[in-house]
Amino acid sequence: MKSKFWVRAVAPVVATLTVAALAQPAEAVTSRLPWQPTVLPLPPGSSGGFLTGSDGKGEYTGTFRVNDVTQVVSWRGGQPVVRGLPSGYERADANDENPSGQVAGTAHDYQTMISRAFVLDATGFHLKDVPAGYDYVFGLAINTNGDLLGQAYRADNGPGAVVLWRAGGNTPVIIPQSADVSSARDLDDDGTILVNSGTGSGLWKDGVFRRLSPSPSSQATALAIRKGVVVGVRNWGGEQAARWTTPDTTVGLEGGGMALSVNSGGLTAGLVPNPSGPVIVGNGAVWRGTTPGVVRGPSGYAVFETRVAADDGSLAGFATNGSRDAGGVPVIWRLLPA
Known part of the structure; x- marks a missing residue:
């Protein structure tokens, strides 16, 4: 991958x-x-990155490299606010944001090669434990209710799992890799999980799969x-x-x-x-x-x-004159009045 x-x-x-x-x-x-x-505007010391989410109320959040550290940055009132990364980790990627301003993402420790899903809110970063039997987990999406979707992996490249943390709970729902579910994509407000399924995609909710x-x-x-x-x-x-x-x-x-x-x-x-x-x-x-x-x-x-x-x-997105792999300057677009 x-x-x-x-x-x-x-x-x-x-x-x-x-x-x-x-x-x-x-x-x-x-x-x-x-x-x-x-x-x-980029924050001082930033070389660019990716906008990946918005609260739909004027805040935009993404992953940007600032002073040689990849971390979470939000824009409020058009100005950057560096949110940083959890203590003890070398990198943080923001992957989604819900209407309450909760950000879903992944924190990475380069020394131990451990990655953990997190939710970032007004009180700071909240890391999720890696589920038993797996070695690291990515935080991918967060819905309006605050449910967090993740993807768990094993260091030996064994079968992974889709992970769903319900809002307010610490015990996740584990959906092991199967013929129908190979990996997570996104999470709807009603709890429906969009998943990869072999060579296609499908919807998973409460144990029921629809291709x-x-x-x-x-x-x-x-x-x-x-x-x-x-x-x-x-x-x-x-x-x-x-x-x-x-x-x-x-x-x-x-x-x-x-x-x-x-x-x-x-x-x-x-x-x-x-x-x-x-x-x-x-x-x-x-x-x-x-x-x-x-x-x-x-x-x-x-x-x-x-x-x-x-x-x-x-x-929301980015613009660049270089490689898209590195992202670029943050850009928002609005519809012109008729």
Whole structure:
């Protein structure tokens, strides 16, 4: 999966133009909704990173390298607040944020090679114990209720497990790897877990598994869930952004190569395809339901990603002129008034 288990996996992307918008007829482009970027200031000593979550009320949180330490940073009122990392750990990755401002993530100890899931709130970091029988666990997502989703691994590469900590409890639900459940993806507000399942994806809740149909594609991978709506990517004449409203109902998202995030109102953030380049996806894309909009890149940057659809209707991501693997400057996008 990764050469080192604490390194964040990011799909490499190199395209510099919103290919999908350029390919559409003029009347379709002009009728789409323009999203304007705002570049947020980096904290002193930061070389960049990734925005990964929002409370939907103006706060944006992510993983940024500050003074050569990878740690959690939030933006409040447009200004950075360095949240740091738990004592005794060398790195902290923020992976999600819920409407209460609780952040889900993973703390890494390079000396012991131990990783532990955490919840970060106004009182600080709260580390979760690694479940018995496993060696480290990543914190992946947190829902509105405060339930925390994680993925547990074994150092001997034996079977892992999906881990769910209910809000207010310390004893997790353990879902061992099986033919249906291979790894965790995301967590909905009703407790439904989006999981990888062999070559596809599915939904797990209270012991019941439902596979997501890729039809009419032969294969699809779901990446995010919210209020029962699932988004991801399917193979349909190439990589295409996809949306499920039921496990058996999927539609392609026009002009999209991959859908990465969906908010409580169905707003979806993702990436356009890059059919002419060495990789399959390009810059940022957005859809309101299934209606595509236009995402404008910030001035001076050739590469930009919209990775988070926040509940206030904004988008969050980053922009860079370098490698996407390292992230870049934090950017938010808002819909222009009509």
